[in-house]
Amino acid sequence: xxxxxxxxxxxxxxxxxxxxxxxxxxxxxxxxxxxxxxxxxxxxxxxxxxxxxxxxxxxxxxxxxxxxxxxxxxxxxxxxxxxxxxxxxxxxxxxxxxxxxxxxxxxxxxxxxxxxxxxxxxxxxxxxxxxxxxxxxxxxxxxxxxxxxxxxxxxxxxxxxxxxxxxxxxxxxxxxxxxxxxxxxxxxxxxxxxxxxxxxxxxxxxxxxxxxxxxxxxxxxxxxxxxxxxxxxxxxxxxxxxxxxxxxxxxxxxxxxxxxxxxxxxxxxxxxxxxxxxxxxxxxxxxxxxxxxxxxxxxxxxxxxxxxxxxxxxxxxxxxxx
Numbered sequence: 001x002x003x004x005x006x007x008x009x010x011x012x013x014x015x016x017x018x019x020x021x022x023x024x025x026x027x028x029x030x031x032x033x034x035x036x037x038x039x040x041x042x043x044x045x046x047x048x049x050x051x052x053x054x055x056x057x058x059x060x061x062x063x064x065x066x067x068x069x070x071x072x073x074x075x076x077x078x079x080x081x082x083x084x085x086x087x088x089x090x091x092x093x094x095x096x097x098x099x100x101x102x103x104x105x106x107x108x109x110x111x112x113x114x115x116x117x118x119x120x121x122x123x124x125x126x127x128x129x130x131x132x133x134x135x136x137x138x139x140x141x142x143x144x145x146x147x148x149x150x151x152x153x154x155x156x157x158x159x160x161x162x163x164x165x166x167x168x169x170x171x172x173x174x175x176x177x178x179x180x181x182x183x184x185x186x187x188x189x190x191x192x193x194x195x196x197x198x199x200x201x202x203x204x205x206x207x208x209x210x211x212x213x214x215x216x217x218x219x220x221x222x223x224x225x226x227x228x229x230x231x232x233x234x235x236x237x238x239x240x241x242x243x244x245x246x247x248x249x250x251x252x253x254x255x256x257x258x259x260x261x262x263x264x265x266x267x268x269x270x271x272x273x274x275x276x277x278x279x280x281x282x283x284x285x286x287x288x289x290x291x292x293x294x295x296x297x298x299x300x301x302x303x304x305x306x307x308x309x310x311x312x313x314x315x316x317x318x319x320x321x322x
Contacts, residue, residue: 006031010039018084019091021212024220025081030065033080037061040087041108049101063156067116072230074118081224083111085209093280098189103202110206113153118145121235124247181275201279208272214265215273225257258297265294 006029017023018036028036041047041057068076086107090096095104119135126136126144135144187197213224232250239246249255270291277283 006035008032008035019088021088021215022217023084025077030076034061044104046105064112067152071120073227074115079112082209085212086111089205092282107202107206111209114149116149116152120231125235184278214269261297262294
């Protein structure tokens with residue numbers, strides 16, 4: 001994309017489609033995605049509520065676009081998908097009437113910025129396997145990627161912002177979930193003393209948006225799994241070349257689509273959606289879709305030679321997300 005301009009006409013039908021968890025990101029070019037991101041921020045009344053100049057929003061989003069790297073998974077398309085899912089959840093769960101506008105802005109900005117300048121190598125590579133990386137040294141081995149994403153976001157904003165902390169470190173999944181489960185029985189949107197509980201909910205929603213591909217239709221979700229495995233395999237190839245231990249679940253000679261997804265859906269995605277569905281019953285449909293996906297991968301895993309064929313298909317795929 002050479003500019004942030006696009007001739008995309010945003011119809012009312014497209015605006016409504018953009019609010020759904022079934023939105024298909026693969027239909028759109030980067031320039032069109034820029035327009036759709038502006039639509040989200042505008043339709044949530046951020047422009048008027050916070051006196052944001054439309055040109056300033058456009059410039060901010062373009063700088064964000066520039067700071068996402070051309071890697072298989074953690075790229076600008078992923079940024080858009082996470083933000084669009086957050087946007088959809090805000091409408092689906094009626095958060096506009098439950099949270100303050102500033103909280104919605106925090107979540108949307110966090111979604112846009114959550115993987116800025118991702119290198120394609122996870123925290124395990126940065127810290128546990130190769131602590132000599134620049135990011136590991138800079139952030140003293142403490143969530144180097146997340147700290148870097150947030151630092152780049154602040155650089156773009158160029159001043160103190162509402163962003164807060166971008167929390168997507170996978171190692172924090174259980175801590176976030178346990179905190180949310182502990183406060184859920186007493187949660188009350190109208191109770192002003194529950195501000196800390198609201199922040200816990202916001203973190204859960206950001207986390208769910210970040211890992212929500214499997215909540216989308218199979219034809220949208222499956223290409224993302226190909227992209228994720230390609231990025232994992234790229235890392236494990238480098239680890240092998242450098243004589244380092246290969247990170248778990250990233251070896252292209254051992255990992256298959258079904259084996260990589262069954263545990264992830266069962267132990268990460270479903271628990272998060274189950275707890276959210278207790279607070280927002282409308283999310284039960286998304287939880288059910290994840291159950292279907294898990295069962296499908298379990299069936300594939302039982303087929304003779306299925307794992308090998310799936311693994312080879314990912315190995316031969318390109319690193320592009322389109």
